[in-house]
Amino acid sequence: MVVSKEEILHIAKLADLNIQENEIDEYAKNLQDILNFVDVLNNVDTDNVEETMGVISNSNVFRKDEIKEFGNRDILLQNAPEQEEGMFKIPKVI
Amino acid sequence: MSREDYEIVIGLEVHSELSTKTKIFCSCPTEFGGEPNTHCCPVCMAMPGTLPVLNEKVVEYAIKAGLATNCEIASISKNDRKNYFYPDLPKAYQISQYDMPLCEHGYVEIEVGGEKKKIGLTRIHIEEDAGKLNHDDYGRGSLVDLNRAGVPLIEIVSEPDLRSSEEVDLYLKKLKSILEYIEVSDCKMQEGSLRADVNVSVRKKGQKEFGTRTEMKNMNSFKSIVRAIDYEAERQIEVLEDGGKIDQETLRWDDVSGKTFPMRDKEDAQDYRYFPDPDLVAIKISEEMKENIRKSLPEMPESRKERYINEYKLPEYDSNILISSKYFSDLFEGATKVCNNAKAVSNWIMTDITKELNEKELEPSDIPFTADELGNLVILIDKGTISSSIAKKVLDEMFKEPRDPQKIIEEKGWVQISDEGAIKEIVLKIIEANPQSVADFKAGKDKAVGFLVGQAMKETKGKANPQMLNKMFLEELNK
Numbered sequence: 001m002v003v004s005k006e007e008i009l010h011i012a013k014l015a016d017l018n019i020q021e022n023e024i025d026e027y028a029k030n031l032q033d034i035l036n037f038v039d040v041l042n043n044v045d046t047d048n049v050e051e052t053m054g055v056i057s058n059s060n061v062f063r064k065d066e067i068k069e070f071g072n073r074d075i076l077l078q079n080a081p082e083q084e085e086g087m088f089k090i091p092k093v094i
Numbered sequence: 095m096s097r098e099d100y101e102i103v104i105g106l107e108v109h110s111e112l113s114t115k116t117k118i119f120c121s122c123p124t125e126f127g128g129e130p131n132t133h134c135c136p137v138c139m140a141m142p143g144t145l146p147v148l149n150e151k152v153v154e155y156a157i158k159a160g161l162a163t164n165c166e167i168a169s170i171s172k173n174d175r176k177n178y179f180y181p182d183l184p185k186a187y188q189i190s191q192y193d194m195p196l197c198e199h200g201y202v203e204i205e206v207g208g209e210k211k212k213i214g215l216t217r218i219h220i221e222e223d224a225g226k227l228n229h230d231d232y233g234r235g236s237l238v239d240l241n242r243a244g245v246p247l248i249e250i251v252s253e254p255d256l257r258s259s260e261e262v263d264l265y266l267k268k269l270k271s272i273l274e275y276i277e278v279s280d281c282k283m284q285e286g287s288l289r290a291d292v293n294v295s296v297r298k299k300g301q302k303e304f305g306t307r308t309e310m311k312n313m314n315s316f317k318s319i320v321r322a323i324d325y326e327a328e329r330q331i332e333v334l335e336d337g338g339k340i341d342q343e344t345l346r347w348d349d350v351s352g353k354t355f356p357m358r359d360k361e362d363a364q365d366y367r368y369f370p371d372p373d374l375v376a377i378k379i380s381e382e383m384k385e386n387i388r389k390s391l392p393e394m395p396e397s398r399k400e401r402y403i404n405e406y407k408l409p410e411y412d413s414n415i416l417i418s419s420k421y422f423s424d425l426f427e428g429a430t431k432v433c434n435n436a437k438a439v440s441n442w443i444m445t446d447i448t449k450e451l452n453e454k455e456l457e458p459s460d461i462p463f464t465a466d467e468l469g470n471l472v473i474l475i476d477k478g479t480i481s482s483s484i485a486k487k488v489l490d491e492m493f494k495e496p497r498d499p500q501k502i503i504e505e506k507g508w509v510q511i512s513d514e515g516a517i518k519e520i521v522l523k524i525i526e527a528n529p530q531s532v533a534d535f536k537a538g539k540d541k542a543v544g545f546l547v548g549q550a551m552k553e554t555k556g557k558a559n560p561q562m563l564n565k566m567f568l569e570e571l572n573k
């Protein structure tokens with residue numbers, strides 16, 4: 001698979017990244033390298049290996065449905081650039 | 095070509111908030127309301143380094159919903175990240191399920207024009223709700239409240255089997271009632287705990303392929319959904335009839351103007367880049383777990399209906415109304431147990447209680463009094479302690495300030511006068527005060543008795559026993 005310029009721009013848009021025209025080739029090359037590496041992995045013989053769903057082989061790690069209140073709004077909001085009435089204040093969204 | 099040559103195809107994605115005590119991935123309360131950002135913690139606020147841990151009740155409730163809607167339950171399932179940017183989503187991804195949902199291939203049965211129809215369910219999956227954006231007083235910025243962020247939802251996706259807004263209405267009501275019966279969601283529409291994304295397309299009758307569909311997101315009133323579907327289908331047919339084509343887009347329904355409007359820029363096709371959430375592990379559901387949940391399912395509406403018809407001898411029509419809501423059904427059964435008069439309880443629910451709910455725009459779940467209290471009200475009428483017109487006033491009181499009906503009538507002095515001596519006294523007084531009516535009666539106008547009884551009821555503020563009044567007037571006048 002070859003990473004196209006359009007692909008880079010699309011991914012940048014999805015990731016909300018601002019990239020410059022002169023950076024596109026560089027990113028395309030980097031992503032291409034990663035994809036090439038994944039291709040190597042894709043070719044590993046896994047015929048006798050059990051399927052997994054993630055790097056952790058655990059399953060069913062659950063929490064009981066019991067309330068524990070955090071109870072400190074000030075701490076939660078302390079890094080907000082701006083706040084009002086106990087809420088994060090952000091640029092206007094329609 | 096006309097309207098009749100087209101077929102409407104509707105698919106729904108219904109989101110229902112689960113009634114667990116805590117959020118899906120942290121221990122914050124899910125309770126509605128509360129001061130902004132007080133039902134929050136570092137996890138649901140997406141602070142760096144925090145990790146989600148799945149609430150076991152969420153899995154249980156979703157499986158319950160799946161079993162109650164005839165779904166196959168997965169033996170293995172997982173959570174995936176759905177990536178998008180919006181300020182009400184602090185992680186910039188929603189934890190949802192992509193290719194391995196908990197439940198698949200179910201159906202819900204509705205009755206359209208006397209015919210049963212199965213509406214297929216593609217899947218039911220679990221996910222987290224987003225926060226809420228408020229606007230500040232000066233319109234300069236938006237304020238983010240994350241109390242709802244992380245509240246557990248199930249998303250119920252239907253197959254494109256629905257063919258009219260009427261079918262959609264029936265389907266939604268049925269789904270709501272099922273979720274209420276199995277007690278996994280309280281389905282409070284005004285709190286947004288049940289809402290739907292509605293997909294609408296039209297095609298010429300007989301055409302195999304589906305038409306291009308449009309989507310209306312986040313609708314939380316059945317009435318608006320019905321109106322929106324009718325409008326949108328009509329609009330699409332008009333566009334096609336004029337030789338135009340439908341754009342696949344997201345629309346916003348405006349309830350005031352009764353129209354749909356395009357919502358976001360069309361080039362921004364949705365591309366969520368789903369991938370497995372590496373912070374969460376696989377969910378494995380054993381046969382045993384599934385069976386235990388199946389055993390915990392309560393009696394479903396269809397079975398209750400059978401019982402109402404067979405045990406309580408109620409008409410099918412009445413039974414259908416009673417089972418339409420779990421709250422009606424529970425109220426009916428509880429009150430009947432107390433007073434042993436199923437027909438009377440059923441009538442109260444179907445007439446006066448329904449009327450009161452409609453007038454106040456309340457839902458059955460908002461009924462403030464208990465089944466015992468309704469049962470006691472029926473007992474008071476059956477014993478002749480109060481007349482049915484007084485009973486209506488008592489019911490009013492029970493809506494305003496719920497308490498035992500016996501207490502209400504004592505406080506208000508509404509006990510019916512059934513004492514023979516007292517009734518006689520009233521009858522004589524009214525006869526004396528209305529010589530003209532007495533003369534009318536003697537002249538053969540039987541209706542005059544009705545007038546006299548009315549006067550006596552007025553005199554006693556509705557407290558006299560009307561049957562006794564009637565009887566005694568006739569006795570006295572015929573003397």
Ligand SMILES: [Zn+2]
Nearest residue numbers: 120122135138
């Ligand atoms: Zn939390």
